[in-house]
Amino acid sequence: MILKDIVIKQTIDLKKKISKKDAPIAIQLPEGLKPFGKDILKILKDFDPVLFIDPCYGACDIKDDLAKQLKFKTLIHFGHYPIKKKFSVKSIFVPIDYYLEKEDIDFIVKKILEISKTNNYKKVTILTTIQYLKNLEPIRKELIKNKLTVTECRKTDRVEKGMILGCDCSTVTDKDAPIFFIGDGVFHANNIAYVFFEQKIYTISPLNRDYKEIAISLAFIKRRYGVVSRALLQNSQNFAILVSTKYGQKRLKLAKEIAKKLIKHGKSAEILISDYIYESYFIGMGFDCYINTGCPRLTYDDYIRFDKPLLSPTEVDLLFDINKKLEIDQIKQ
Ligand code: SF4
Structure with missing residues (x-):
């Protein structure tokens, strides 16, 4: 259809x-x-x-x-x-549920089995987006029938079992199993790669009938440290903490906590609120670094559009101790 x-x-x-x-x-x-x-x-x-x-x-x-x-x-x-x-x-x-044809399901199952056999995987995690979610169970059943263990995923307030968002991979319970993402485009796949940067991750696109291993993680981590280093090297003093008014992105409490932390470290910190977050809204205000509490993907995918360093809330601690572990910003409810 x-x-x-x-x-x-x-x-x-x-x-x-x-x-x-x-x-x-x-x-x-x-x-x-x-x-x-x-x-x-x-x-x-x-x-x-x-x-x-x-x-x-x-x-x-x-x-x-x-x-x-x-x-x-x-x-x-x-x-x-x-x-x-x-x-x-x-x-x-x-809902806009996309039911795959039997031959699409067969293609996906065959690919997961082939890759698992080549790499000697005994268990895998399978993930998808809301539109393909109804296809996960038949795929899971086929994999199990072929003696591959499929890890149990969890349901949360924001996602069903096996479903991910561009800012939420909390459905995953197993931190070791290779992940197979069934879906199109890179938006969701990238979030899996950001969060599980030590795991093997594969994407299988039902529409294009192709598959690939994604390994953007190291470059991504380097980029993030690069942005934090820029904020440090320019000795950032004046921070703007950006808050979106969109209901599911609105993290005002977090913004206030960050402001407190920055002020405690002798910095100046102001909270700016808008629906969409564009640098042109505050470009002339004299800030030298931004902390984005809105959609995390703005920080990770669109930071290049910002003239000043754009950091995630989880990167603020790195400004004061660069040896801290880099955590990926995810929205939790
Ligand atoms: S916050 Fe961003 S990534 Fe998360 S659901 Fe909204 S638009 Fe998608």
């Missing part, structure tokens, strides 16, 4: 579940579903729909408060795993 068909089917199903009492509705879509935004609006036209068009990269960016402020009765959020929250308006999460 192609993505458009899945989206249309899920929207028609949703239409049957809501009533006129839920109107007017506001809709949020991940970037990848925006090409179908007009179709969704048409199908739901009886419910006075509008589309919130700001980029939405996760359920961390749920806009129920804005929906309430604008007097919408219901918020419909497509494609992300429901975030735990007391919602301001009725909020419905619409």
